[in-house]
Amino acid sequence: xxxxxxxxxxxxxxxxxxxxxxxxxLAAVALYPLLRTIWFGFTDASLTSFGSARFxxxxxxxxxxxxxxxxxxxxxxxxxxxWWSAVWNTVRFTLVSVTLETIFGMVxxxxxxxxxxxxxxxxxxxxxxxxxxxxxxxKMWGWMLHDQFGIINDMLMRVGILSAPxxxxxxxxxxxxxxxxxxxxxxxxxxxxLILAGLQMIPDDIYEAARLDGxxxxxxxxxxxxxxxxxxxxxxxxFRALDALRIFDIVYVLTPNSPETRTMSVFARExxxxxxxxxxxxxxxxxxxxxxxxxxxxxxxxxxxxxxGTRE
Amino acid sequence: MATVDLRNVSKxxxxxxxxxxxxxxxxxxxxVAFVGPSGCGKSTLLRLIAGLEEISSGDLMIEGERxxxxxxxxxxxxxxxxxxxxxxxxxxxxxxxxGLEQAKLKKDEIARRIAEAxxxxxxxxLLERKPKALSGGxxxxxxIGRAITRQPRLFLFDEPLSNLDAALRGETRVEIARLHAxxxxxxxIYVTHDQVEAMTLADRIVVLNxxxxxxxxxxxxxxxxxxxxxxxxxxxxxxxxxxxxxxxxQHGAATLGVRPEDLTLSAEGGLWSGKIALTExxxxxxxxHVDTTLSDKSIVARVSPRERFRHGMPVYLTPAPERxxxxxxxxxxxxx
Numbered sequence: 001x002x003x004x005x006x007x008x009x010x011x012x013x014x015x016x017x018x019x020x021x022x023x024x025x026l027a028a029v030a031l032y033p034l035l036r037t038i039w040f041g042f043t044d045a046s047l048t049s050f051g052s053a054r055f056x057x058x059x060x061x062x063x064x065x066x067x068x069x070x071x072x073x074x075x076x077x078x079x080x081x082x083w084w085s086a087v088w089n090t091v092r093f094t095l096v097s098v099t100l101e102t103i104f105g106m107v108x109x110x111x112x113x114x115x116x117x118x119x120x121x122x123x124x125x126x127x128x129x130x131x132x133x134x135x136x137x138x139k140m141w142g143w144m145l146h147d148q149f150g151i152i153n154d155m156l157m158r159v160g161i162l163s164a165p166x167x168x169x170x171x172x173x174x175x176x177x178x179x180x181x182x183x184x185x186x187x188x189x190x191x192x193x194l195i196l197a198g199l200q201m202i203p204d205d206i207y208e209a210a211r212l213d214g215x216x217x218x219x220x221x222x223x224x225x226x227x228x229x230x231x232x233x234x235x236x237x238x239f240r241a242l243d244a245l246r247i248f249d250i251v252y253v254l255t256p257n258s259p260e261t262r263t264m265s266v267f268a269r270e271x272x273x274x275x276x277x278x279x280x281x282x283x284x285x286x287x288x289x290x291x292x293x294x295x296x297x298x299x300x301x302x303x304x305x306x307x308x309g310t311r312e
Numbered sequence: 313m314a315t316v317d318l319r320n321v322s323k324x325x326x327x328x329x330x331x332x333x334x335x336x337x338x339x340x341x342x343x344v345a346f347v348g349p350s351g352c353g354k355s356t357l358l359r360l361i362a363g364l365e366e367i368s369s370g371d372l373m374i375e376g377e378r379x380x381x382x383x384x385x386x387x388x389x390x391x392x393x394x395x396x397x398x399x400x401x402x403x404x405x406x407x408x409x410x411g412l413e414q415a416k417l418k419k420d421e422i423a424r425r426i427a428e429a430x431x432x433x434x435x436x437x438l439l440e441r442k443p444k445a446l447s448g449g450x451x452x453x454x455x456i457g458r459a460i461t462r463q464p465r466l467f468l469f470d471e472p473l474s475n476l477d478a479a480l481r482g483e484t485r486v487e488i489a490r491l492h493a494x495x496x497x498x499x500x501i502y503v504t505h506d507q508v509e510a511m512t513l514a515d516r517i518v519v520l521n522x523x524x525x526x527x528x529x530x531x532x533x534x535x536x537x538x539x540x541x542x543x544x545x546x547x548x549x550x551x552x553x554x555x556x557x558x559x560x561x562q563h564g565a566a567t568l569g570v571r572p573e574d575l576t577l578s579a580e581g582g583l584w585s586g587k588i589a590l591t592e593x594x595x596x597x598x599x600x601h602v603d604t605t606l607s608d609k610s611i612v613a614r615v616s617p618r619e620r621f622r623h624g625m626p627v628y629l630t631p632a633p634e635r636x637x638x639x640x641x642x643x644x645x646x647x648x
Contacts, residue, residue: 205397208364213411213462214385223410227401 034289040282047276060283077283085259086267087291093176093263094244097183102237104184105191110225112192113199123196130189138253141182145169145254175260182250187243191236198232199225234303238296245292264288315340315499316361316466321370323356330356332523334370338516343492343500345514347507347546352520355470358503362391362468374466385414390459391468394475396451398443398458405439408458415462422461429457432494433487449480456491467500473509489513507547511535519543541643544569550599550612552637559584559606565638565646572599574635575613577621582628586611588621602629 041060045053062076077083112123129137144151147167156162168178202225210220248265255261262270268288272281299305316338323331331353338344346354359365361372363384372380379387398407405426412422430436433453443451452472459467472488473481489512492500504510510517511531519526519534519542527539531547538544544552552569560568576582577600586604598617601610613629615621638646 203395203397205393205395206399209391209393209397209399209458210410211364212362212384212389212391214383214414215410219414224399 037282037289038286040279041286042283043279045279045282047273047278050278053279056279060279061287077280077287082259082262083264083267083284083287086262086264089176089261090245090247090263090265093180093183093247093261094241097180097187098237098240098244100180100184101188101191101240102195102233104188105195105236106233108188108192109195109199110221112196126189126192128189129186130193132186134186134249135253137186138182138250141178141185142169142254145178169255170258172258172260175255175258179247179250179254179261182254183244183247186250187240191240194236194239195229195233198229198236201232202228231305234305238299238305241299242292242296245295246288264291315342315375316501317371317373317376318357318361319371319373321357321360321372322368323353323360323365324368330523331360334523334525336518336525336528338499338501340499341497343502343513343515345502345504345510345517346520347504347510347517348520348526349546350505351522353523354503354505354520357520358391358468358470358501361466361501362389363387388465389468390462390464390466391470392452392455392459392472394471396443396455396475398451398454400443403440403442404435404446404454404457407443407454408461411458411462425461425463426457429460432460432491433457448476449484452476452484453487456488460491460495465499467495467498469500469502471504472502473504474506485509485512508549511547517547519546521546537645538569538637539645541567541569541639544637544639550614553607553609553611555606555611557606560638563636563638566641567639567643569637569639570631570635571637572612572614574632575611576630576632577602577613577615577619578628578630579625580628582630584611584629586627586629588623588625588627591621591623593617600627602627604629 040053042055042057043053044056044059058076060077062074062078064072065075066072108126112119112126132140143149145153145168147153147165147170150165150168152168153162153165157165166174168174206224206228207220210224215223246265247263248269251258251261251263251266252269264284265288268281268284270281271277271284275281316336318334318336321331321334322329334357346357348354356365360367361374363379363382367380371378374387374389399410402410408426408429409422412425417425426439427436430439433456435450435453435457438446438450438454443454446454452475455472469488473484476484488502492498492513502510502513514531516528516530517534518528521542527534527543529537529539534543534547538547541554545554548571550572552571553575555568555570556566560566584604584606586602586606588600589603589610590601592599592601595617598615598619598621600613600615600621602613603610611629621627640646
């Protein structure tokens with residue numbers, strides 16, 4: 001770097017002074033817990049023995065258990081079928097719900113981008129599902145989906161679609177779909193709002209130029225709106241994917257102890273607190289962090305997303 | 313037969329009537345400028361002709377055909393927007409080709425038209441670039457190029473120069489004039505708030521004020537014989553001087569208008585006396601602002617740069633009697 005002038009040095013110094021509190025807080029609430037979790041993953045810690053935890057290498061991840069008679073088996077997180085089914089559940093949940101949220105969010109955003117009377121009220125109303133705390137909305141849906149007293153079974157049976165009530169959240173066939181539906185209901189508004197912000201960045205005169213060019217609505221959407229809103233949409237998708245890969249609350253409230261909906265976070269929590277396998281749960285949390293980081297980096301790289309903010 | 317005919321066209325947004333009873337005929341190949349202050353309705357009028365806004369009442373005819381309900385793309389018009397309105401994610405070539413592909417033209421015909429327009433506007437080297445990699449002037453050329461390739465019967469310009477800096481504005485103005493000369497059969501309508509652009513480019517000028525047509529005429533006709541006090545004040549730079557009160561009454565008018573170049577400035581003897589408040593030396597001309605007892609505003613006179621008038625000097629102003637413009641209480645000219 002070129003030698004800095006006195007003025008530039010001063011500016012650099014004050015920048016660090018302004019950044020320091022935030023860096024300190026981030027280190028305290030994010031970096032430290034993360035490092036501690038990673039550390040616990042390499043120990044034999046349990047809920048009652050934080051202090052006396054000993055380093056055990058990668059035993060929580062992979063270990064060869066020798067039976068002493070020449071046979072043996074692999075143990076550890078990396079060969080744990082329950083873990084990998086939780087990973088698959090999480091990825092499946094993320095793919096389906098983020099995809100549908102993006103599509104529905106786009107549709108709603110396109111509608112809200114039109115001028116019509118009462119638009120401001122509708123925009124605010126759309127946000128309501130997003131504003132309700134997740135535990136509350138999950139509980140609410142839990143009651144609505146209840147097999148005996150739920151309003152959804154009642155309505156579907158009244159109109160004759162169902163002949164017998166379905167245990168939506170308990171049945172292995174529908175549990176994941178129920179979780180996805182609640183998540184989509186809750187987070188589509190968030191997607192809609194982010195995409196709407198992107199749509200409003202597109203100047204009107206481009207659409208007018210397209211009208212003069214005789215471009216129809218479908219082609220205008222495909223060739224003009226979509227490419228121009230795509231950067232904003234991809235950022236929204238990354239946010240949502242990050243969130244969805246950590247999904248815990250809806251599953252925990254709506255379908256507790258269901259292997260069909262057990263996600264990585266739920267798996268980690270079970271081991272950390274329910275089974276008193278704190279070290280094993282820490283290892284799962286560490287792996288969860290790595291998987292999310294890899295998927296996110298991969299997505300950003302694959303879509304050549306510009307996060308530097310230098311776009312004109 | 314006129315190319316564009318407006319018959320009693322009105323336009324309202326809700327309860328606000330922005331255009332009132334506009335009638336206007338534009339001949340084939342003519343270059344017509346709409347001028348007026350902000351909010352006079354000139355852009356709305358252009359957008360009505362383009363089809364971007366609907367006409368509230370009245371008829372719009374293009375080449376004898378009523379097009380009130382015809383889609384913008386079917387009217388045979390091209391428009392150059394103030395902000396250029398280039399598709400930011402497409403290259404210059406794609407920007408020009410997009411509308412032509414939509415019109416189902418063959419690939420080689422599209423390529424031929426774009427090559428021709430690019431050559432005419434000297435943007436051949438920019439065809440692969442995205443708009444953000446272009447300067448303001450280059451973007452403007454691309455926008456004009458995109459309009460040309462459609463081979464419209466009617467070319468619409470919506471304040472095309474107002475986003476350019478002064479030097480580039482002058483240059484592009486000359487280019488638009490050249491373009492008009494080359495496309496002699498294409499009718500052009502040009503909206504601007506800058507009366508200099510209108511004066512230099514247009515065959516005829518339409519002056520709009522508060523949604524009404526104030527006057528239609530050739531540039532010099534508007535300059536020499538303004539049909540209202542508004543037109544007199546709007547056309548010409550620096551503006552016409554207006555005097556009210558006794559000075560006007562002596563000439564049988566409520567308002568007396570006199571252009572800066574029609575005033576003679578002298579050190580001794582003249583009709584009106586005053587004191588020099590300010591001089592603006594432009595090199596080719598010098599504009600002298602004179603404070604008088606006749607008006608709150610300074611009276612501006614144009615003098616030759618060789619004459620030396622200094623700040624604070626007492627001077628006399630004498631108008632050329634045959635060049636006085638007289639207006640009545642309503643702002644209409646007093647004849648005879």
